[in-house]
Amino acid sequence: MGATEINSRVGVWRDDQQWTYFLGGHPVYSHRADDRRMFRLVTAQLIESGGCRQVDIIRTFGVPKRNVIRAVNKLRQEGVEGFFKPRPARQGGTVLTPPVLAKAQSLLDEHHSRSEVAKELGVKYDTLRKAINDGRLKEPTPAPAVSTKSSRDTLDTKAAEQLGTACTRVDDRLAAAFGESSGAIIRFEPCLDVPKGGVLCGLPALLANGLLQGAQSLLGEVKGYYRSVHILLLLAFMSLCRIKTVEQLRGYSPGSSASWSGWIVYRRFAVYERNWTNSVWMIRLKNGVHISAGSGWRPTPKLPAHFILTAMCGYIMATKQNYRENTYPETVFVFAVL
Structure with missing residues (x-):
């Protein structure tokens, strides 16, 4: 945080609330610290106007090169308005039709894995994942863990540290001992x-x-x-x-x-x-x-x-x-x- 030199002509002052860009000693741009759209717009304008190079932005702010190139191309093709257009809503495909969704839900209810359901329905795994994430499909709660003989023996041995071997459910035992349980x-x-x-x-x-x-x-x-x-x-x-x-x-x-x-x-x-x-x-x-x-x-x-x-x-x-x-x-x- 504080003052950072982008190159010999351009610098930026950053704090938790505001980022301000300077050309020489004059402030030219400013935006909130968490405003990512304005950050992409300002850096693209600095590059497009010749104030700095792409490598200066990448080195100073540590952003990926592809993001910088994408911001510059958006400014050239769509102008300033392109940075503030609402993203188009994702259109639901026709792969997961109501009958397919019903079958997928029945398979999920039977505790089949996502990959098994996708393979059974002949759809992509990501298609099924998106349907689960947006609420069209619901995964059941995980089945209770099944104990094995070794895990039960370990639990019984640990119980010996309190009441005795295999004396689990301590609360119920104490309640019965004091007459608080039937x-x-x-x-x-x-x-x-x-x-x-x-x-x-x-x-x-x-x-x-x-x-x-x-x-x-x-x-x-x-x-x-x-x-x-x-x-x-x-x-x-x-x-x-x-x-x-x-x-x-x-x-x-x-x-x-x-x-x-x-x-x-x-x-x-x-x-x-x-x-x-x-x-x-x-x-x-x-x-x-x-x-x-x-x-x-x-x-x-x-x-x-x-x-x-x-x-x-x-x-x-x-x-x-x-x-x-x-x-x-x-x-x-x-x-x-x-």
Whole structure:
């Protein structure tokens, strides 16, 4: 900033607000510091009038040579008015017609990349990009990141620095500990590399057979971070995974097991396993069948194979009730855990 010599005859005084050009000791031009149109006009007039050369402007102001040449040509061809004409609005082409836009939007909604959409529609990538930038097309929000086994193990290890290994969701745990929460909300998230993750396919069948119906009457009120729903889901998934005792859960990574069970409720459930014998488990579950008769622990009569889920010594067994081989010759079992 301050005074700068353009050549031996022409100079410029620059500050944050105003630029003033001098020929000898006389001011000849002036414009605001941020007025790019006036800058191009003034420098083009200085060059065209012989006051300085193109190289003087390039060296003093550090502008590209092509910009200087373009400004001089505009002055010669269009005069001063050419620097202040409004730019013509970009005319929309006919490539992206309404049907093409509709198809492009459907592909974007399916989280296809821009290059994939452009290739599918047979249009240029820049054409598609301009349609997105001017609002004719909208890109959906990015899909949630999918965790891997290694990333979950790292997260579980970091959690040990606070409450313990795999003790994530610290706020929910503290709220439950102080009685400010009615229990953790089961949250399923997209995951990769989940051992035994296929057991989630059996969840609809478990729910259809009334796994969670009458849970409050069966197990009573379970207070804290883990509730009766968590216990029953864990039991069901343990059964599908052929895990017969809670102790066997020690051999599974907490993050991997929690991906299909919601949570590993070992500490909470171990209390019930110590206090309830096999017969107690059977009685509690059978009581649950009678309490929610017709719509809970008793399987729906619409299913050809009737199952009663019974909890025994920390795991679930599925048994058929009143089923003979010749009764339903074309039976397709929804699930079978024997």
